[in-house]
Amino acid sequence: MRSLLVTGGAGFIGSNFVHWVLDNTDASVTVLDAMTYAANEGSLADLPEHRFQLVRGDIRDAALVDELVARTDAVVHFAAESHNDNSLEGPEPFITTNIVGTYTILQAVRRHGVRLHHVSTDEVYGDLDLDDPERFTPTTRYNPSSPYSASKAASDMLVRAWVRSFGVEATISNCSNNYGPRQHVEKFIPRQITNVIDGVRPKLYGAGLNVRDWIHVDDHNCAVWTILEFGTPGETYLIGADGEKNNQEVIELILELMGQPTDAYDHVADRAGHDLRYAIDSTKLRQELGWEPRYTDFRDGLEVTIRWYRDHESWWRPQKSATEAKYARKGQ
Numbered sequence: 001m002r003s004l005l006v007t008g009g010a011g012f013i014g015s016n017f018v019h020w021v022l023d024n025t026d027a028s029v030t031v032l033d034a035m036t037y038a039a040n041e042g043s044l045a046d047l048p049e050h051r052f053q054l055v056r057g058d059i060r061d062a063a064l065v066d067e068l069v070a071r072t073d074a075v076v077h078f079a080a081e082s083h084n085d086n087s088l089e090g091p092e093p094f095i096t097t098n099i100v101g102t103y104t105i106l107q108a109v110r111r112h113g114v115r116l117h118h119v120s121t122d123e124v125y126g127d128l129d130l131d132d133p134e135r136f137t138p139t140t141r142y143n144p145s146s147p148y149s150a151s152k153a154a155s156d157m158l159v160r161a162w163v164r165s166f167g168v169e170a171t172i173s174n175c176s177n178n179y180g181p182r183q184h185v186e187k188f189i190p191r192q193i194t195n196v197i198d199g200v201r202p203k204l205y206g207a208g209l210n211v212r213d214w215i216h217v218d219d220h221n222c223a224v225w226t227i228l229e230f231g232t233p234g235e236t237y238l239i240g241a242d243g244e245k246n247n248q249e250v251i252e253l254i255l256e257l258m259g260q261p262t263d264a265y266d267h268v269a270d271r272a273g274h275d276l277r278y279a280i281d282s283t284k285l286r287q288e289l290g291w292e293p294r295y296t297d298f299r300d301g302l303e304v305t306i307r308w309y310r311d312h313e314s315w316w317r318p319q320k321s322a323t324e325a326k327y328a329r330k331g332q
């Protein structure tokens, strides 16, 4: 891939992808990002000008998307409204960005014959019981629970339809929960780390037994690159690193690593429709494309992430009080 268009490249995973590509390949990158509340320009600071460009714009702007797609070799589509809690408060931008925005990208790659990788989530499959021996596989039935996950499910279906009906060369990946640097403080792990830094007790939704399958963002992004390079158009790949932990365990580990008593957290109001458990079977990605995660020790990965938030307060501080004020209004 010589030139990539990365949508949503100023957000958490997209910005880490841009760094990963510039560090590990020869490709050049154009980011298309609307710079919503979730974007952070600091995530893209000091990148080499001859290989990197930021275009501020909306994936729903068909003329702009067409112009950018026309001069790229491949599109990696991260842009989305991504936070479940926000989708419960106000679903509208989730519908327009995640569904109409993906449609706009699909029409452009179809017109110009450009390769697409669509970045999606394991949440499209709904949730599993705590004691269910099954994990999500590429043939698991779609069963989304929240407006966010329903909008991502719809976007996946559009990609599949454009592959089948119009021969668009697209792959899809459905990944589990990411952690690592440059994640917005509204999300679970950065929220708790920055709360502890601020002397505020971490907040656990409900009983805290919900399980998420954690993967380091660099492992996710390495998998996305592997699929882009070696994946088969039309195929779906599940990305996961066997990182199941319940939320209480994660909070206790954050507290321990930050030198606090492990019971120094509060239970707060639960999320409506809160998915119980996600778990990914990534056998297909590992066996067919040879991908393996590098961050296999969650404790180590979390420790490095905590250090990143301690060392980059100027990156997250501007968002912290407004984010907490929004949670406080909901009793969370």
Ligand code: NAD
Residues within 6 Å of the ligand: 007, 008, 009, 010, 011, 012, 013, 014, 032, 033, 034, 035, 036, 037, 038, 039, 040, 057, 058, 059, 060, 077, 078, 079, 080, 081, 082, 083, 097, 101, 119, 120, 121, 122, 152, 174, 175, 176, 177, 178, 179, 184
């Ligand atoms: P994020 O919210 O941190 O970043 C999203 C980015 O998209 C932001 O920079 C935002 O400004 C941009 N954006 C939003 N609406 C836009 C629009 N209309 N036009 C252009 N840009 C727009 O999200 P993230 O956590 O980095 O997630 C990126 C992608 O990965 C999403 O598609 C998400 O569904 C998927 N995903 C996330 C996770 C996770 O754990 N965070 C796991 C699996 C899949």
Ligand code: DAU
Residues within 6 Å of the ligand: 082, 083, 084, 085, 120, 121, 122, 123, 175, 176, 177, 178, 186, 187, 188, 189, 191, 203, 204, 205, 206, 208, 210, 211, 212, 247, 271, 278
């Ligand atoms: O599984 C992939 C998905 O992971 C992505 O598609 C989403 O974009 C991403 O946001 C993430 O969704 P979750 O809803 O699982 O992530 P979140 O960080 O919001 O919450 C993780 C878990 O922690 C969830 O069970 C809710 C709980 N939680 C969250 C917050 C913010 C708490 O207990 N306390 C909190 O303060």
